[in-house]
Amino acid sequence: MGTPRKGVHSTRGRNDGIPLGRIAGIPVYLAYSWFIIAAFTVIAYGPALLVRNHSLGIGAYFVAFAYALLLALSVLVHELAHALSAKAFKWPTEKIVLNLWGGHTQFETFIASPGRSVVVALAGPAANFLLAGAAWLMLGAGVFTGVGDTLTNIFMWANLLIGIFNVLPGLPLDGGRLVESAVWKATGSQEKGTVAAGWAGRVIVVVLVVWFIALPLLSGNTPDLSYMLITILVCSFLWMGASGAIKNATLRGRLHLVSAAALAEPAVGIPNSATVADVLRVAPYGTPAVVICGPDGRPQGLVDPAATAAVPASEISTTLVTAVSTPLAEGAYVPRTSSGQELIQYLAQLNGGEYAVVDDVGIVTGLLRQQAVVTAITGKVARRSGRL
Template identity: 65%
Template sequence: MAESGSPGGTEGQTRVRREGIPLGRIGGVPIVLAYSWFVIAAFTVVAFGPVLHNEYPLLGTSAYVVAFAYAVLLLISVLVHELAHALTAKIYGWPSQKIVLNLWGGHTQFESFTASPGRSVVVALAGPAANFVLAGGAWLVLGTNSLGGVADILTNIFMWANFLIGVFNVLPGLPLDGGRLVESIVWKATGSQAKGTVAAGWGGRIIVLAIAYWFLLRPFLAGESPNFSLLMITVLVGGFLWMGASASIQQGTLRGRLPLVSAAALATPAAGLPATGTVRDALLLGADGTKAVVVCGPDGRPQGVVDPGALASVPAAAAEATPVTAIAFPLAAGAFVPEWSKGQELIKFLSQLEGRHYAVVDHNGAVTGLLTQEAVMAAITGKRQRNDRYPQGQNR
C-alpha cells in the first residue's frame, strides 16, 4: 500500500499527465483521473443504458446520459472512499503521495511510513465506512419521497452503489480493504507483518474462487445462460483481485525474507590490499585463507576486486613485479557497505549503486568481505545462487 518518493517539478508534472488528468488537490492530496477510467465509463453507458431505457421508456435516449451520470456517481463514490483512506492516514502522519482514479476504481499511494496492526486496520476500514455513510445519507433522502424522475433514479443508484462498494471492500482478503483486517490479526498474533500479508493474500484468492463459483459455475451447473455483462464484470473483477492477491503473497514472502539479507552474513570473507601492492601480496592473502581480495585506493576506500582467474594466470616469476591493479576489475563509485547493514535498509542502499559487487567494511573502514548482487537476490528470493561466490571478469 506504500510507495516511496513523490514526483516533483517538471518531471513530476509530466509523469502525472502521462498517467492521467490532474483534478487538483483535496486536503493537500493530489487527485489524478487515469485515462483508463473512460473505459469503464464507456462500458457503464453501453451496459446500463439499454437497461435504463427498457425500465424507463419515457427517458428515451436520455437513458444513456443517465447511465453516464451513474459512472460519474461511481467515480465520486470511489473518490470519497480513497479520500477517507488518505485523510485518516494523515492523522497518523502517513503522507499520501496521490489518489489515482482508474479502470479498477482507484487507489491511494502512500510515501514511506511505519505502520502498526491497529492503525493499518483503521486506515483500511475508513474507506468502506465512508461508503456506508454515503449510502445511509442517500437512503434518508429517498425516504423523504421528495425526489422524482431522474433524481430519484440516480439517488437510488448512488445508494446501492455505495452500499455494494462498502460491502465488497470489507471482504477478508487483499487487495480489498478487509484484507488489512486479516493481515493485522495475523500480524498481531505472530509479530510478523509478512505472515499477515501472505495470509490476507490467500484470503483474496479464496474470495475470487467464491465469486467465480457463485456467478459463473453455479448458474452453469443449474443450466442457466450467464448474462454477458455480468460475465464480463465477474471476469474483470476476478482477474484484478487474483493479480492483487498474488502480488500480496509475493510481497509478503519477500518481506519475510528481509531479515536474511545481511551484509555480514552474505558476504564472502575478504581482505583489503593497497593499490600499491603486487600479485605476490594477493597470493599471500589467498594462502592465509582469504577468499577475495579487494584493492583499496590511497584514501583506504575500496576501488577494485582481484579477478581470481587473472590472478591464477600470472606466472610465479612475474608475481613480484606485477601490480595488483593489473589483475583487478573496478568497483562502482561508493560500492562499499558497513558490515552491520541488513534488511530493507541494505536493499535500498544497494539499489542506488551501480555494479554487482560491493565491499563490506567494519567500523574502522577495514575490508572484511565482498558482497555480490547474486547473493543478495538469492537471500530475497530463496533461490540458490551460482557456485562462484563472485563472478570473474569485469564488474558489469
C-alpha cells in the same frame, strides 16, 4: 479497491495519470485506465437506460457517463476516508489514484499497529455506507425527479455494494485488514497476518467464481456475457492482489536474513598501486577475495583470480593489480552493519552485482554478491543480473 498501500518511493508524474489537484494537501490523480471502465459503463448501461426511458434518446449515454463520474466520486470519497483517518495517526499520504480497478491510497513510510490498520482500512467502506445512507434519505424525501432520481438511486446502490464488497475478509479488500490484524495480534507478526489475509482473498475469489459463474452454468443457465466479464475481471484483480500480498509478506518475513556481515564472503583490500605479487601474498589460492582501493581508500575494483593465475611468474612483481581486476560500480560498497530493508533499498540504487563491505573506519572486510542477497530473500538461487 481502496486497500491502503504502504510505500517508500513514489512514481509521481505522467505515470500516475491526469493530476486533479490536491484535497487536504493530498495529490489526486486520474489514471488513464479509468477511461476504460468509464467507456464500459457507458456501453453497458446506456442501452439499458434507454430501454427504461425512451424519451432520453442519445441522452441515455450521457446519463451513463454521469453514472461513471458518480462512481469515481464514490471511490474518491472512499480513498479520502482512508487518507484522512491515516492523517489522524500521522501516517503521511503520498497520493490517491483513481484507476480501472477503482482506486488506491499510497502512503509513505509509517509505523502501523493492528488496531490502527483496521481503523484506516474500514474508514473507506464506512464512507461508502454513509453516502448510500444519504442517497437513501434523498430518495425518500423526493429531492430529485426524472434523471436525477435515477442517478441518485444508482448512486445509493453503487455505494452500498462498494461498501459491502470492500468489507469481505480477504486482501486486497479492506476487510482483509481485519484478518491481517487478528493474526498479527495473535502471533506478533504482521507478515503472518498478511499471508493469512492473502489466502483469505484467494478463497473469496474461488467462492465468487463458483457462485456467479460455475453454479449458473451447472444449473443449465447461460450467464449474461457482460456480467460474466465483470466477474472475471474483478476476480482476476482480486487474485493478483492477494497473490502479491502473500509474496511481499513472505519476502518481508525473510528480511532479517539479509545482513551485509552475515552474507559477505571474506575479503581484503589492497591499494591500486599494488602488484600481482602483493595479491598472491594475501590470497595465494584465490581466497579471500581481493578488493582494490583508490588513494582515498574507497573500493574501486575486484581482482580476478583467473587473470591473476595467468600472469607469468617472472612478471608478477611488475604487473599492477589493475591489470588483473574488474571495476566495481561507482559507490559499490556498504557498511558491515547494514541489514534488512535499509540494505535492500541501498543496493537497489547501485549498478553491478558485487559490493565491497567495509567496517566503521572504511577497511574492507568482505565482498557481498547480489546473488547471496537475492537467495537470502527468496530462498532461490538468483539469476545473474546487474541490479536487485
